[in-house]
Amino acid sequence: METKSNKKYQLTDKDFRQINIRSLFFNQWGWNYERMQGSGYLYIMLPQLRKMYGDKTKDLRDIMKMQNQFFNTSNFFNTIIQGIDLAIEEKEGTKSLETVAGIKSGLMGPFAAIGDSIFAALVPAIMGAIAANMAVQGNAIGAFLWMAVNFVIMWFRWVQLKFAYKQGVNLVTAMQGQLNALTNAATLLGVYVVGALAATMVNTKIIYVAHLGKMAVNFQDKIDMIMPKLVPALIVGGIYWLLGRKRMTSTRAIFIVIIVAVALSALGVLGKAM
Amino acid sequence: MGTIAIWQVIILTAYSMYQIMDELTIQSSLSQPVWAGLIAGLVMGDVKTGLIIGGSLQLTVLGVGTFGGASKIDANSGTVMATAFAIGAGMKPEVAVAALGVPVASLMIQTDILARFANTFFQHRVDKMIDQDNYKGIERNYLYGVFPWTLSRGIPVFLALAFGGPFVRSAVAYMNDNLAWLSNGLATAGALLPAVGFAILLRYLPVKKHFPYLVIGFVVTALFSTVYSNIGLLGTTVAGMNKSFTTAFASLPMLAIALIGFALAMIEYKRSTSSETFSASSTNGPKKEVDTENSEEQDGEIHGDEI
Numbered sequence: 001m002e003t004k005s006n007k008k009y010q011l012t013d014k015d016f017r018q019i020n021i022r023s024l025f026f027n028q029w030g031w032n033y034e035r036m037q038g039s040g041y042l043y044i045m046l047p048q049l050r051k052m053y054g055d056k057t058k059d060l061r062d063i064m065k066m067q068n069q070f071f072n073t074s075n076f077f078n079t080i081i082q083g084i085d086l087a088i089e090e091k092e093g094t095k096s097l098e099t100v101a102g103i104k105s106g107l108m109g110p111f112a113a114i115g116d117s118i119f120a121a122l123v124p125a126i127m128g129a130i131a132a133n134m135a136v137q138g139n140a141i142g143a144f145l146w147m148a149v150n151f152v153i154m155w156f157r158w159v160q161l162k163f164a165y166k167q168g169v170n171l172v173t174a175m176q177g178q179l180n181a182l183t184n185a186a187t188l189l190g191v192y193v194v195g196a197l198a199a200t201m202v203n204t205k206i207i208y209v210a211h212l213g214k215m216a217v218n219f220q221d222k223i224d225m226i227m228p229k230l231v232p233a234l235i236v237g238g239i240y241w242l243l244g245r246k247r248m249t250s251t252r253a254i255f256i257v258i259i260v261a262v263a264l265s266a267l268g269v270l271g272k273a274m
Numbered sequence: 275m276g277t278i279a280i281w282q283v284i285i286l287t288a289y290s291m292y293q294i295m296d297e298l299t300i301q302s303s304l305s306q307p308v309w310a311g312l313i314a315g316l317v318m319g320d321v322k323t324g325l326i327i328g329g330s331l332q333l334t335v336l337g338v339g340t341f342g343g344a345s346k347i348d349a350n351s352g353t354v355m356a357t358a359f360a361i362g363a364g365m366k367p368e369v370a371v372a373a374l375g376v377p378v379a380s381l382m383i384q385t386d387i388l389a390r391f392a393n394t395f396f397q398h399r400v401d402k403m404i405d406q407d408n409y410k411g412i413e414r415n416y417l418y419g420v421f422p423w424t425l426s427r428g429i430p431v432f433l434a435l436a437f438g439g440p441f442v443r444s445a446v447a448y449m450n451d452n453l454a455w456l457s458n459g460l461a462t463a464g465a466l467l468p469a470v471g472f473a474i475l476l477r478y479l480p481v482k483k484h485f486p487y488l489v490i491g492f493v494v495t496a497l498f499s500t501v502y503s504n505i506g507l508l509g510t511t512v513a514g515m516n517k518s519f520t521t522a523f524a525s526l527p528m529l530a531i532a533l534i535g536f537a538l539a540m541i542e543y544k545r546s547t548s549s550e551t552f553s554a555s556s557t558n559g560p561k562k563e564v565d566t567e568n569s570e571e572q573d574g575e576i577h578g579d580e581i
Contacts, residue, residue, distance in 0.1 A: 028298040030400070030419040032393035033467035035474075039400045043416040046409065056407045064404045064412075066478055068397075070471030075298070101478045106539070110532035124306070128336050131308045135329025138322040140312055146303040154300060178547055185543035191476070191484040192535040195491025198472050200499055200528070203465040229496035235466060239473035240481075251398045254470050261466045262459030271458070272465040 009052045011090060011165070019045055019086075020158050023079050034254060036072035041104075045082055052089060059094045066101050073108040074115020076153065079161040081107045087168025092179060099183040106189030109197060123149070202232035207271035278318075278362040283435045285317050286354055290431040291424035293350055298423065307332040307353040314357035324357045327367045331356070348379045351431050358435060374434050377442040381430040384449060387460050389422035394467065487538060495531050502526040 022044040030039040042049075042064060049067070053060035073081065081104060088096045088103070127146040134142030175182050210217040223230050242253055264270035293305035303309060311328015315321040335349040352375030359370040396415045403411035434442045449457055481488060502525055509523045 025299050026417065029295075029423070030393055030396055030416045031298065031390065032397045032419075033390050033464045034394045035397055035471045036468070038471065039397050039412075039416050042400070043413060046412060050409065055409070061404060061407070065401075068400060068404060069478055070468070070475040075301075098478075098480065101475075105475060105479065106535065110529055110536075113528035113532065119301075125336055127303070128306065128308075128332050131303075131306070132329040132332035132336065135308045135311065135325040135332065137329075138325050140321070140325055143303070143306075143308045143312055143325075146306065146308070150301060150303045154302075181543050181546040184546045185539040187479050188484045188487050188542050189535050189539040190479050191481055192487040192491035192538060193532065194472050194476055194479070195488040195493075196495040196528070196531050196535070198469070199492050199495035200526075202469045202472070204462060224500070227493075227496070228500040229492070232469065233492060233496075235469045236472050236476075239470055240476055243473055243477060250401065250470065250474055253473075254394065254398070254467070257466055257470055258463045261463035262456070265459040265462040266455040270462055270466075272461045 008090065008093070011048060011086060015048050015051075016162050016165070018047055019079065019082065020161055023075075023082070023161075024154065024157060027075050027078060035068070035070045037075075037078065038069055038071045041071045041078070041082070042067040044078075045086065048086065049089075053094070062094060062097060063089070066097055069101070071104055071108055073112045074119065076115045076119045076157055077111040077160075079157065080164040081111065083161045083164025083166075084168035084171065087165050088172055091169075091172045095179065096183075099179065099186050102183065102186030102188070102190035104190070105193050106186055109193040119153070123153070198232055198236045199229045202235060203273045204235065204270060205231055205273040206269065208269045277364075278358055278435060282317050282358070282362070283432065286314060286358060286435055287428050287432040289313055289317075290351055290354055291428040294423050294427045295420065305350055307335065307349045310350045310353035311357055314354045315361070318358055318361035320361045323361055323367075327356045327360060328353050330367070331371070348382050348427075351375065351378050351382060351427065351434075354431060355434055373439045374442065377439060377446050378430045378434045380446050381433075381442060381449070382427065384457055385426035385430060387457075387464050389426035390464060391460065392422035393419045487535075490538070491531075491535060494534060495526075498531070499526045 027040050027044065028037055030043065031037060032039075045067070046064070049060060049063055053063055084103060084107075085100050088100060092099070127142075127149055131142030131146045134140070206219045206223065208219055210219070220231075227233075239253060239257065242248055242256070243250065261270065289310075293310070296302055297305040304313075308325070308328040311324040311326070311331070312321065313324075315324015315328075318324065331349050331353045352371050355374040355378055356365075356367045356370040359365040359374060360367045365373070396418050399415040400412050403409075403415060430442070433445065476488075502523070506523045506525060509519075509521060512519045
């Protein structure tokens with residue numbers, strides 16, 4: 001451990017530039033149902049991770065696996081989380097694996113909420129109204145104005161990474177020697193947020209309605225009386241259990257889930273909720 | 275529909291493929307209906323008509339954002355269709371939206387789901403490449419995502435521009451009649467797949483240690499989201515029956531849910547730092563404690579004397 005800390009890699013402006021370019025132009029290319037921006041998060045900082053941990057090391061493999069897990073946030077704010085992440089990893093290395101996993105999952109929810117309400121609702125509503133009202137009169141200036149505003153937003157996305165990194169450095173310095181406490185709090189928040197997301201992002205419900213004579217029994221209504229969103233919770237719990245079984249890989253698990261979902265949907269048991 | 279030239283079909287298809295990548299990354303506003311109208315107008319040789327169509331479609335989608343990767347009716351391709359057929363074939367824009375924009379959008383919902391599925395495959399290829407230390411492979415398999423994304427937009431738009439509305443409509447009808455079980459099944463599986471992501475993520479977090487917080491996060495959100503969505507449903511229903519009811523109910527603010535989590539995390543942080551300092555700095559800790567105890571006792575004595 002001591003020898004490793006001597007050759008710790010220090011991030012340079014070139015690194016920040018590379019991360020920003022990857023985030024601005026390539027984020028979400030790999031967006032998928034299972035882990036959403038998961039592989040994107042890894043892709044954006046892969047060159048820096050390689051410099052920090054060294055190629056073909058077990059450390060790098062462990063970190064890459066962790067960074068390749070479920071992640072989804074506003075694509076306007078993802079580099080804020082990555083900046084804080086890099087500051088912690090730069091200082092603590094693989095010791096911070098659990099802290100980073102906790103911080104990522106803990107912060108993705110709130111930043112998604114803020115980012116969506118500003119950049120997916122507020123800005124398009126204001127700039128869209130201006131551009132549309134000019135456009136229906138045959139005037140294209142409003143469209144260019146909107147683009148200009150979005151370039152200003154891109155500038156903010158560019159500078160926020162280094163700002164977040166510095167805040168991250170301050171955070172780690174202020175919490176010197178408190179990594180355990182930080183890990184504890186960060187993983188607590190991460191677990192809490194995953195619980196919250198399981199209740200909102202697994203949009204599925206029982207669509208089967210049993211007809212007993214003249215009476216129709218709607219199973220979803222009955223389940224909602226016991227506990228709302230019980231079905232998503234059981235599914236997450238079931239898959240968690242499945243992943244703990246011997247010789248079970250995430251690839252196998254996902255095939256099982258897809259086949260079972262298509263079959264149950266075809267049988268009219270399970271469906272997509274609004 | 276022979277009035278739309280091949281080169282116009284190709285450029286408009288290329289634009290529809292570009293716009294989704296723009297939307298995913300830099301969000302320069304080029305994917306918005308006003309720009310779709312402007313660009314399609316330029317390609318078709320009548321900018322003004324394009325702008326008017328783009329502007330009116332922009333107004334209809336105002337304030338409707340993309341939340342959490344949900345598939346929605348696509349105003350961008352609707353604008354491209356309406357502009358191309360209004361200028362090229364002399365259709366009325368409203369007719370073009372209904373005859374072409376709507377079937378293209380419903381076809382696109384299917385291709386969108388397929389694209390997000392296809393990327394799950396590349397996600398697992400990345401998993402494999404990590405084990406093989408193949409860094410170029412990781413990056414390549416991530417960037418391959420560009421193909422499902424662009425094709426999911428390009429194919430429906432190309433089919434509609436090249437073969438017209440009846441063809442797309444019959445394609446959609448075939449999907450809905452003969453392949454309904456498959457498209458419903460894939461939609462259900464798509465809704466279910468984040469559960470796999472969460473389950474794997476939980477394996478990286480000390481879930482046993484923090485299990486109570488998993489329960490709190492889930493229950494608080496499950497209850498509030500049910501209440502919020504039911505009130506919203508009630509509001510829309512009442513508004514439909516009585517025009518004087520104009521109150522719009524917001525959906526559940528996730529930030530509020532997250533703030534509860536922040537508070538819990540801060541409590542935990544304070545608790546674990548204070549317990550650490552007690553055990554770590556044994557020379558300082560007890561002294562301070564004695565001091566505070568003394569002052570408290572003094573306070574107590576003074577009060578006692580006064581009474």
